[in-house]
Amino acid sequence: MIQVIATDRAGQVHRLQAPVGTLLMEVLRDADLGVEAVCGGCCACATCHVYIAGPQMKLLTAERGQLESALVGSTDVFREFESRLSCQVELRPSLDKLVLQIAPEE
Numbered sequence: 001m002i003q004v005i006a007t008d009r010a011g012q013v014h015r016l017q018a019p020v021g022t023l024l025m026e027v028l029r030d031a032d033l034g035v036e037a038v039c040g041g042c043c044a045c046a047t048c049h050v051y052i053a054g055p056q057m058k059l060l061t062a063e064r065g066q067l068e069s070a071l072v073g074s075t076d077v078f079r080e081f082e083s084r085l086s087c088q089v090e091l092r093p094s095l096d097k098l099v100l101q102i103a104p105e106e
Helices: 024-030 054-058 066-073
Strands: 002-007 013-018 049-051 083-085 098-102
Touching: 002 024, 013 024, 024 098, 054 098, 066 083
Parallel strands: 002 098
Antiparallel strands: 002 013, 049 083, 049 098
């Protein structure tokens, strides 16, 4: 199991458990933290936008792809070095205790 430490839009911190291999989006959506995931994880919207800061961003197995970059980059709340779509983050053992913040709604 992977622990995810997520701060919701109200500033409340949630400690969540998820199996290895789960998409981060699914964990946040299932915990009812305001992640809508309208497209169901197809990288076709930005309703699962999160901020992952600092060194943890480097632990992600893949950098933002072209489509993901276009989607998060078009939002008013884009942060160049922190914005990710949680549907594009697969939880791996190296991400245990991943700290993130749910991005504001557009």
